[in-house]
Amino acid sequence: MCATCGCGSGETRIVPLNIGTDMDFKPMSCGHAAHAPGLARSRIVQIEQDILSKNDALAARNRAAFAAAGHFVLNIVSSPGSGKTTLLERTIRDLSATFPIAVIEGDQETSNDAERIKAAGAQSIQINTGRGCHLDADMVAKAYDELRPSPASLLFIENVGNLVCPSSFDLGEQARIVLFSITEGEDKPLKYPDIFASADIVLVSKLDLQPYLQCDLELIEENIRRVNRKARIMHVSARSGEGLEQWYGWLGNSARQRVA
Amino acid sequence: MHEMSLCESIITVLEAEAARQSFSRVKHIWVEVGAFSGAEPESMKFCFEAVSRGTLAEKAVFEIITAPGQACCFACGDTVILNERFDPCPRCGSHQLQVTGGEDLRIRELEVD
Known part of the structure; x- marks a missing residue:
């Protein structure tokens, strides 16, 4: 299953160990653009900024x-x-x-x-x-x-x-x-x-x-x-x-x- | 309707942070709105949708974390939660209160690509 959006449930995927160096970003069967297998592309950023700053x-x-x-x-x-x-x-x-x-x-x-x-x-x-x-x-x-x-x-x-x-x-x-x-x-x-x-x-x-x-x-x-x-x-x-x-x-x- | 300009300020902060922290899209945003911040949560949501169009935060989920109004009571010495600025101390009924929390308007966290 794709870690980015949860699509392709049940699919078996092989996650390479060298994530981020030599990966094959093929478009997925779900129709979404290429996702990094097993790797969430989104991240959480803490900013704690005053809106009126x-x-x-x-x-x-x-x-x-x-x-x-x-x-x-x-x-x-x-x-x-x-x-x-x-x-x-x-x-x-x-x-x-x-x-x-x-x-x-x-x-x-x-x-x-x-x-x-x-x-x-x-x-x-x-x-x-x-x-x-x-x-x-x-x-x-x-x-x-x-x-x-x-x-x-x-x-x-x-x-x-x-x-x-x-x-x-x-x-x-x-x-x-x-x-x-x-x-x-x-x-x-x-x-x-x-x-x-x-x-x-x-x-x-x-x-x-x-x-x-x-x-x-x-x-x-x-x-x-x-x-x-x-x-x-x-x-x-x-x-x-x-x-x-x-x-x-x-x-x-x-x-x-x-x-x- | 100053919520519109508050939301424009949010977009300005997001654009500056995008350059600083290398992201290109905001998917989810958590904003703290204090009970005494002078901003209306529902209006913030409505305005954010309008001002985020065509920006890095278009279609982002805009989530509001409400923060209660907090005050220190000079009469009984307690820190208490207030619904309105003019409410008396819920413990002793005094109006000798100093607001200590719930005035903030802050962007807390983002989920970004």
């Missing part, structure tokens, strides 16, 4: 490049429509006199967001992912090379609006910010636990709508804590300005610490 290696390279250039880099993730671009516009208007700010914008299509950021007064570049549902470290590396942020910039990477896929892809950022608008429902962290578990900061946003929504803010915090014990939680409104001082304080301190 290539992205992780590129992310490590980005992180080193950001540090060498003195750029403090934040990856901002959220659902579509939770107010990432609005928060960035406000942050740029309020802080660009203190820090140079640059933004890498990720969306499936259009450069609307990069235009808004530019109008707010920051350097910006748009990545269109096409069918892609997230940014990866390679896209960010290319956009970063093209953008060339000014020295000591605060660089925001606004990820594609999606609470699922971006959680697995390290971009080389120094901190990950998850924006969570109170219109999304108190149980969002439980519905999308992976992204909330990966956050360094959770910004609970659109606080100006609280009079109309009467969200249970304590329950929101409790749900975030159920999937992430360590993340810092801040409450903000880009429209009314509520809570932004704390956000700016954290940005300023972190940028000075990391860049110094």
Whole structure:
């Protein structure tokens, strides 16, 4: 019987002792191509490789490049429509006199967001992912090379609006910010636990709508804590300005610490 | 649908390994998918079939080894298995848990020609 596929059962075969040196690889009666008699051609290879190893290696390279250039880099993730671009516009208007700010914008299509950021007064570049549902470290590396942020910039990477896929892809950022608008429902962290578990900061946003929504803010915090014990939680409104001082304080301190 | 790009990464790893370990075809692949890895096993299978067409892994059997979510409980000190990230400790009910396993996405083994 052929050891490769088990064909030709019952056939008597003579296995030469000098396997691999002088064998006759005749096509077999089973119709398969020649098999090495008595010798399995397939082999098992143990590789134990992380599927994201290539992205992780590129992310490590980005992180080193950001540090060498003195750029403090934040990856901002959220659902579509939770107010990432609005928060960035406000942050740029309020802080660009203190820090140079640059933004890498990720969306499936259009450069609307990069235009808004530019109008707010920051350097910006748009990545269109096409069918892609997230940014990866390679896209960010290319956009970063093209953008060339000014020295000591605060660089925001606004990820594609999606609470699922971006959680697995390290971009080389120094901190990950998850924006969570109170219109999304108190149980969002439980519905999308992976992204909330990966956050360094959770910004609970659109606080100006609280009079109309009467969200249970304590329950929101409790749900975030159920999937992430360590993340810092801040409450903000880009429209009314509520809570932004704390956000700016954290940005300023972190940028000075990391860049110094 | 980031499973599609995960499967594209698998093909990239396989191509690099094929050059390094001298094989030309992958017949069977075993992939570990952790419960907290953010990837959906059935979707991985579906996407792998699509992205492997025309590559060294076309028609390969794609087998998934699921790894349970594991956490260390700060309240009772036990290492426990969790079904969801937000589940309480099954022993003491505390939410003071640190996830310690089940986040990996790894190619474990290949059968190759």
